[in-house]
Amino acid sequence: MGLVAGGLAALAALAVGGALASRVFEFPWQPPWWGPLAGGAVGAVLVLLAGWWSLRGLLARPVLTTLRRID
Numbered sequence: 001m002g003l004v005a006g007g008l009a010a011l012a013a014l015a016v017g018g019a020l021a022s023r024v025f026e027f028p029w030q031p032p033w034w035g036p037l038a039g040g041a042v043g044a045v046l047v048l049l050a051g052w053w054s055l056r057g058l059l060a061r062p063v064l065t066t067l068r069r070i071d
Contacts, residue, residue, distance in 0.1 A: 032034020
């Protein structure tokens with residue numbers, strides 16, 4: 001999920017940056033193609049960290065305690 005979100009965000013940023021560079025500021029622009037890869041990697045790591053952070057209390061308890069607990 002983070003890989004797709006980060007990659008799409010990086011592609012959108014490249015598209016907006018390219019449009020501004022070529023049409024508004026009128027200078028040649030060569031997009032860095034490593035941007036979507038880096039964006040996808042950062043997005044994947046952030047989703048991993050967010051999932052771990054939200055589940056850290058659950059992961060610290062024994063499984064039977066979690067299964068027997070009724071909320």
